[in-house]
Amino acid sequence: MSTKSREVIWGGRVMGAKMRAEGAREEARKAVRAADRAEAEAWSVRMEGFGGPAQPSPTIGQCLNGGLGWLGVECNRCNTRASLPLDAIRRPRDTPLWKLEASLKCRSCRKGRYAPPVHMIKLTERREIKWVHPSEER
């Protein structure tokens, strides 16, 4: 068999198999994204509806991959709310969200070195809140 005919006979099959592999990989990526989103949503609904528990929680990476890249938080003291972009948080992507809570502080009522803690409310696709102080709300 010449190299030429071998190419004709097998080349197409190799190409077809490669395309199927690529397609399957893309399907798998979509499935992971859907699962990440579902998990992030479930956590968000639990937080918003029941106020927790925050554990277990999805990771930063899962939330970003699922398209829910903004974390809504509220100050425990002054009730100021804010949306934080998860992609700007300098933590490994496999950090679960609940681990962030302790390091999040309220910007509005910080006094010197003391800043009151915040709690997490929910996840959103876009920025929903911009450091809104309760006294500024209608």
Ligand SMILES: [Zn+2]
């Ligand atoms: Zn505050």
